Amino acid sequence: MNNIQIKDLIKHQKINHSLDRPFYVNDKIFDLDIKNIFSKQWVFVGHTSRIPNIGDYFLFDIGNESMIIIRDKENIIHAHYNVCRHRGSHICLETEGNKKLLLCPYHAWSFNLDGTIKSARLMEEDFNKDEWSLHKCNLKVFEGLIFINLSENPCDFEEFIEPTRKYIEFHELGKAKIAFRKIYPTDGNWKLALDNFHECYHCQPSHPEYCSVHDPEYILSYGAGSGTGPASEKFNKILNEWNEKVKKLGHLTGEYAEKEFNKYSRSAERTPLKKGKFTETKKGKPIAKLMGKFKEYDRGYTSVGTSPFNSLLMCNDFATLFTFIPKSTLQTDVELIWLVHKDAKEGKDYDLSEMIWMWDETTKADKRIIEDNQKGVLSSKYMPGPLSQMEKGLEKFKSWYLKHLELALD
Numbered sequence: 001m002n003n004i005q006i007k008d009l010i011k012h013q014k015i016n017h018s019l020d021r022p023f024y025v026n027d028k029i030f031d032l033d034i035k036n037i038f039s040k041q042w043v044f045v046g047h048t049s050r051i052p053n054i055g056d057y058f059l060f061d062i063g064n065e066s067m068i069i070i071r072d073k074e075n076i077i078h079a080h081y082n083v084c085r086h087r088g089s090h091i092c093l094e095t096e097g098n099k100k101l102l103l104c105p106y107h108a109w110s111f112n113l114d115g116t117i118k119s120a121r122l123m124e125e126d127f128n129k130d131e132w133s134l135h136k137c138n139l140k141v142f143e144g145l146i147f148i149n150l151s152e153n154p155c156d157f158e159e160f161i162e163p164t165r166k167y168i169e170f171h172e173l174g175k176a177k178i179a180f181r182k183i184y185p186t187d188g189n190w191k192l193a194l195d196n197f198h199e200c201y202h203c204q205p206s207h208p209e210y211c212s213v214h215d216p217e218y219i220l221s222y223g224a225g226s227g228t229g230p231a232s233e234k235f236n237k238i239l240n241e242w243n244e245k246v247k248k249l250g251h252l253t254g255e256y257a258e259k260e261f262n263k264y265s266r267s268a269e270r271t272p273l274k275k276g277k278f279t280e281t282k283k284g285k286p287i288a289k290l291m292g293k294f295k296e297y298d299r300g301y302t303s304v305g306t307s308p309f310n311s312l313l314m315c316n317d318f319a320t321l322f323t324f325i326p327k328s329t330l331q332t333d334v335e336l337i338w339l340v341h342k343d344a345k346e347g348k349d350y351d352l353s354e355m356i357w358m359w360d361e362t363t364k365a366d367k368r369i370i371e372d373n374q375k376g377v378l379s380s381k382y383m384p385g386p387l388s389q390m391e392k393g394l395e396k397f398k399s400w401y402l403k404h405l406e407l408a409l410d
């Protein structure tokens with residue numbers, strides 16, 4: 001498939017239908033997606049508490065790229081390309097660990113934690129070390145979240161984070177720590193994973209756990225602020241009453257949704273959980289220390305999408321963070337991180353199994369749904385079907401994606 005054929009295909013996508021098969025199965029389109037969609041976003045790839053000590057690092061791999069996310073001697077976090085400046089070998093081979101020095105396993109060139117070169121054996125006399133630092137990837141830390149951007153000319157981070165800033169700051173994720181981290185390798189194209197995440201049409205048949213803590217009217221209007229389902233008068237009434245109570249507490253209320261899903265496709269909102277539920281657990285009772293600026297439990301649920309590749313779903317006492325990582329045309333890693341207050345102790349201040357229950361069960365179910373969906377999309381009989389009223393979010397995501405892919409082909 002060449003660019004002209006792909007452009008033509010983009011033009012023929014039907015509104016309010018899922019995409020044609022090539023978008024979910026074609027390797028050329030996948031490569032374009034990584035280069036033009038993923039690489040242009042600020043994506044958070046971890047939390048600073050994963051690398052608390054000098055020399056701690058983890059790898060983040062995307063497409064052909066591998067990034068070393070590492071804390072240097074000055075406590076500054078860097079993202080270095082995991083590519084030796086000698087003849088290109090990967091330097092770090094383990095997915096995480098601690099390094100005093102970044103030593104290439106091939107011919108033993110060594111690099112400091114900040115990426116500058118330390119030594120290169122037996123090189124010619126005119127070898128200038130200053131020219132051979134590791135390549136840097138754009139990185140920003142905001143409220144403990146480590147964002148990277150693979151673009152040569154990244155968009156302004158402050159502009160990118162501004163609309164969702166107050167929601168993230170209210171939960172003070174910079175004062176949190178990782179309680180648990182899990183990757184759900186999913187045999188499906190990244191767009192099938194995100195299609196699924198942008199609608200709650202499937203929630204009732206597939207997610208009894210999710211439905212047990214979220215109001216059915218919220219589920220109907222899913223993402224009330226970002227309008228990904230039909231408006232629900234009943235839910236608006238519940239929301240307005242809750243807003244009044246929460247305002248009195250001095251807590252944050254409100255919503256933000258990028259109207260056009262233009263550059264980033266961002267959204268943020270605070271909504272109440274189902275009646276009687278305080279947090280996203282089986283019993284719905286508080287299970288951990290209050291986080292952030294909350295004075296008391298307000299039954300609120302903060303849902304933030306900084307870009308399509310990240311979601312932050314935050315209760316008063318813990319937060320569940322999602323990163324969608326396209327691994328290959330038919331494989332996506334869905335990485336979940338659960339954050340709690342940095343001083344909270346497992347078993348004393350929080351119960352881990354209760355905390356992870358809802359999103360662990362829900363993400364396992366989503367993995368299955370997405371994989372079954374991918375199998376069907378690979379069949380000769382797949383054709384895009386019509387979307388329901390509850391899949392407006394999917395249509396928004398789809399048109400955002402098509403627009404950006406088309407622009408990249410110009």
Ligand code: FES
Pocket residue numbers: 084085086087088089104105106107108109
């Ligand atoms: S490739 Fe790294 S030292 Fe040669």
Ligand SMILES: [Fe+2]
Pocket residue numbers: 196197202203207362366
């Ligand atoms: Fe789901």
